[in-house]
Amino acid sequence: MTRARQAEVISFGCRLNLSESETIRSLLARESDIVVINSCAVTAEAVRQTRQAIRKARRQNPAARLLVTGCAADIEREQLAAMPEVDGLIPNTDKLDPRAWNVPPRPGLTPPTAHTRAFIAVQNGCDHACTFCVIPQGRGPSRSLTIPQVLAEVERHLTMGAPEVVLTGVDVTSWGHDLPDRPRLGAMVRAILDAFPRLQRLRMSSLDGVEIDGELFELLAGEKRVMPHLHLSLQHGHDLVLKRMKRRHSRADALRLVASLRARRPDIAIGADLIAGFPTEDAAMHAANLSIVDELDIVHGHIFPYSPRPGTPAARMPQVNHAVIRQRAAELRAAVARVRDRWLNAQIGQRLHVLSEADGTGHAENFARVAIPAGTPRGTILPLTPTRLEEGLLQ
Template identity: 65%
Template sequence: MVTLGCRLNLAESETIRGLIAGAERQTVVVNSCAVTAEAVRQSRRAVRRLRAAHPEARLLVTGCAATIAPGDFTAMPEVDGVVANPAKLDPVAWQARPVVAPASPKQRTRAFVPVQTGCDHACTFCIIPAGRGVSVSLPVAEVLRVVEGHLAAGAREVVLTGVDVTGWGADLPGTPRLGDLVAALLAAFPALHRLRLSSLDGVEIDGLLFELITGEARVMPHVHLSLQAGHDMILKRMKRRHTRAQAVALAQRLRAARPQIAIGADLIAGFPTEDAAMHAAGVAIVEDCWIVHGHVFPYSPRPGTPAARMPQVPPPLVRERAAEVRAAVARTRAAWLESLIGTPREVLAERDGTGHSPEFAPYRLPEGTAPGQIVTLTPIRIREGLLE
């Protein structure tokens, strides 16, 4: 199994892994991503690598890239079939017995729980709605059932994921908000140690959710915002629903209410029509919001999206600008990590000898620390990007 892209894909891959274990013949899967042209190329490379490693297996491709352009993958000689996103969790699609897959060892430390898929918005750069469809929310009772299973398997941290997580509930009776779901989880599971949220759209953070993020110890102080740009004209051309000032104000409100909060953000560099001043605003917003976890994407046109028809920034300049935004994030991140030296933090131990604090700061663990433990560490230095 090879998984590319978002945490929603990661969560779905755990279910698929259990399903193909019950398949009638050995099956290997690439769970593809279409968020950028590079993600599609990586998906195709993963297909070729997986076929070389498993020449006799049935090789299937699923995920957004395979859903948006299935013919591109069925035309590959390495591929035996494509499973579109709407069918990817159906045992029949994998010729598997309809059994409930047990939690895998990877789920015992941190469990990714998809609570929503699809998106009702129309950002001009984004192809994902074509692969995921409209927003569909998992009802509260079903989310509670899934989380209960993960906790029974030993998970210490639960991460709520989706394509537009803050859009959760809009399609459910009574139109609950994400804050309502978080409150229900915390009330239902007093033993849930850590609850983390994946990428949030700032304009959809409801009042209750803000209160829980800033005032509830079990909700991790790590907010990843879907900012995308730092200049109002670019935000308008992207059809984002916030302004630069609103994004900065939200980051400041979060940190004022809970100073420990670490801000992350998705940022696109080199969007069509971006000039030097617009790019400079995109670099500056890193420091203005004090972004210490940055997912920086060099813009790449996705066929069929409005942005692909706009005047394009030359690709070499796009890459140069992406490097400058990444460098800005690296500076704030280095200063942030430095500020954590000498301060004790509870760190969740993972399986590779590292772990993460509530703010998602990375730590190197003392030798012999068992995965799944929550240990208190006071770092004395930073080495190779890890506190230790």
């Protein structure tokens, strides 16, 4: 007799998807012979990877029920539904609802401890209309958890032993805009820190710098339990491109924000999302994109080669040649690699507190990746002083 396989969830894309995949695993914990692809649609490459994963999952699980959810399940619905490997699609907005999976409700659902960090989705959806982005089509309008709901989620993860909490969302800095009295994100972060003195580390996912409120700035600048690591939803370093993207910040805004934070917290590590080859981008605009990497000292760079997404205004703008986009993306990655290498070398000899992962490495407060001693239990925070850098890993 063939033994039924436990439900499997394969996740792509953002930290919010990762968090939601943990909840889906819990919902399906008593189910078998189900494979779920939690998809991403932020770029054409993300959709290609989703389709590739669907085919691979079907080859490896020929008898399983294969279901697809996530942003691509909404944005590329017809194309994915037409794939012979797919048995069904779960709308992105319904994927945390037990009824969508035909399973009974499970009050007090606690996600499994599959990750060293607890990813808590405090917000979903987006109210902005960036010209390149399809995510509002897949996620809907911005919706926030209340502070009591967030505190309950943090409590669950701390009870399970999570040493670090990461607050995630589609547009985290818009948290609270839809709640009574429109609280700001800083108030929620302060509530978490006040409610849980035992919480050792709190980290933020990607933030829109123009929406960082005064209290959040103070916490980023001076609270030791808030990690010195700011990842900006920057997208570009040239003002005209930012305007054509319908972003709400300028290059000068980003420079001022980072300079102000560094004046208060010199060890803060800066990350950023940058798009290469946005429509109409010329050589001078690309040069501005490259130069902001050095000006902000971007050490954690997420570089996205632009790809037109269906139904977006940017898809109707004059496009940059694909080969040029690839080359510009490679140059941006190289620029970040140079800055990152210089930064990592500066960490040698510094005392770092490293949260151990399952793969023999861990991450310091500033998210530098560090080798950890063999046999260190997962989830341990230990002080280490690296003595060398090998292939991007502090040793």
